[in-house]
Amino acid sequence: MICSSPDDFAKHLHKKRTIYAGIDPTAKSLHAGHLIPLLCLFHFRIRGHNTLALIGGATGLVGDPSGRMMERSLSEKAQIQSNTTKLTESIQQFFSRATEYALDKVPSLTTSAQLQVVNNLDWLKELNLLDFLRSTGIHFRVNHMLARDSVKMRMSANNGITFTEFTYQLLQGYDFYELFRTKGCTIQVGGSDQWGNIISGIDLINKAEGDSAGHNEKGFALTTPLLTTSQGEKFGKSAGNAVWLDEKLTSYLDFYQFFLRTTDADVEKYLKMFTLLPVEEINAVVREHEVQPERRLAQKLLAEEVTQMIHRKEGLEAARVATNVLFGTDYSTLHAKDIVKSLANDPRxxxxxxxxxxxxxxxxxxxxxxxxxxxxxxxxxxxxxxxxxxxxxxxxxxxxxxxxxxxxxxxxxxxxxxxxxxxxxxx
Known part of the structure; x- marks a missing residue:
């Protein structure tokens, strides 16, 4: 993880703060890649900080150019609205189930801090273009915007970048400013590809609310690693390899198997990123795994912990049954009703x-x-x-x-x- 102004950031967390992470509603479900920033939010929440999940109902209509060599197809407004509703429910469900999972591990855990899901369409749709350009646009310098990695990469491509996508960082920057102004939010969490967009928000906050030189840091960026394939490609809807949190889109079995297939090189990192297990316990399991890697003890622990957190104990049991059906050889303990339940939505x-x-x-x-x-x-x-x-x-x-x-x-x-x-x- 990388944060801006690390020393000031550490001091900033001595008091209760408000932190947010944004999700664009380009799909109707959360996927495994969303888990990393959401779990980061959850870590803040169980330590007493307030957390916000922002659905980009407005920015989703523009399209984020980050990490992409080609322009996104513009989403239909009705689809964005539908996705926003479903993602709001999914985020609330995630935090509810993550809380159950955490309390099962540590019953004394404090989870009373505030969680709120907000939609940037609520404020961006009210903006008057001329007023927005005069009050917000004056704080952005085009040369700085052109220097962002996401923009430079697109400028080097054959098709370049459209003005619509170019303004995305301005709109996301305004999101941070709006949440700072109305919610007292001072920290934004996002994937490592969002660094430039988050810094845009910090720059806007500092210039609009700081001294005349735009100094006196008032906002902080915290970026998390991206979930990628062995070739370095992002998992997600656009790449066509998303592992969805909705069991109707990715079955309990396939979700469990995704984590079970984690490589030895990644399993320790994933245990620390995707579970709430104590570091000491993870280290002990990894040491045991290294003695007999063919038993895949670390991978099994990872798959079980994440599946239980997302799909509860019932989903984990269904994944275990389905795994036995498809990859086991002893069916003596299987029951017909459990087999049918475990493979619901599976084409097999x-x-x-x-x-x-x-x-x-x-x-x-x-x-x-x-x-x-x-x-x-x-x-x-x-x-x-x-x-x-x-x-x-x-x-x-x-x-x-x-x-x-x-x-x-x-x-x-x-x-x-x-x-x-x-x-x-x-x-």
């Missing part, structure tokens, strides 16, 4: 009738539901011991499914080869 779960399942040969069932490309391919797979029923290979191409073959008489788990699954459940 198919509800079917008795006529579609019972009394039909296993290869035909596999082909009928798309596990294999054809019935002949399914038969060849079975003859080669590659067609599995409930984790047991079934080489008999004439084998017919009966209710007694199903888990609790309700569910059949079919597998083609090593990792292609189909879970069939009677309605």
């Amino acid at each position: 779960l198919v509800l079917c009738t008795e006529d579609q399942l019972l009394g039909i040969t296993l290869p035909n069932v596999a082909a009928n539901f798309g596990l294999t490309t054809s019935k002949s391919a399914a038969r060849q797979l079975a003859l080669g011991n590659g067609l599995y029923l409930n984790s047991v290979p079934q080489p008999d191409v004439h084998f017919k499914l009966e209710r007694s073959h199903l888990i609790n008489g309700q569910v059949a788990i079919l597998r083609a080869g090593k990792d292609k699954h189909l879970i069939l459940a009677l309605r």
Whole structure:
């Protein structure tokens, strides 16, 4: 993490402060990348500070050029409004569940500090353009705006940058100023790609509220690392690889598996970023993990802690069951109702009738539901011991499914080869 004026920032936190983080409503759900700044806010909250989550209902209509080589497609107003409503609910849910998770770890924790979700459309839509340019625009120097990394990168691209996107930093800077003026907010938290936008807000606050030279720091920037792929690309909607916090968009299983797949190089960092576990406990687990990395103890702890925080204990249990179904070999402890629940919204779960399942040969069932490309391919797979029923290979191409073959008489788990699954459940 990086902060502006570190020494002054440390002294500033000796008193109760108000901190905010902004989220543009370009999608209808939070994703894993949002967790880092939101958890940073949550850390401030459980230490007694007031926190604000700002939904960029207005700036979302403009589009942030940060970290992008091409212009964003402008979002429709109706979509932004819908996303704003859903994100407001998602943020409130996140803080509620994070509080439950934190109290489960530390029952004596203080969580009474204020959390408020605000929308910058509430003030930006009221601005008169001429008044805004006269009162706010005079504090911004174009040469400084051009020096921002986000702008320089776009200026070097073939398509350059539009005036609309160029003004984004001015609008976000005004957000900080408005929250400073009306809420007493003095700290903005954001991803590392937001440094320039946050500094714009601090500059505006200092010039509008400071001495004539714009000195006497009144605002602070705190940036967090970005969640990126091994190639350094951001996770998110634009990149098409978002891991959503909404279980209807990313299942409990896929959410859990995302963190379970964390590399050894990243797992210690992620445990410290995404959980509220004591550093001593994390260090002990990492040391144990390093002795036997093939057991993936650190990754399992990370996946369990984050899944419980976001999806509660019920979501974690569903993820565990689904993991056993798809990656385990012992189904003796599984129950049909838990299997169906754990794989809700997963395309590998198919509800079917008795006529579609019972009394039909296993290869035909596999082909009928798309596990294999054809019935002949399914038969060849079975003859080669590659067609599995409930984790047991079934080489008999004439084998017919009966209710007694199903888990609790309700569910059949079919597998083609090593990792292609189909879970069939009677309605």
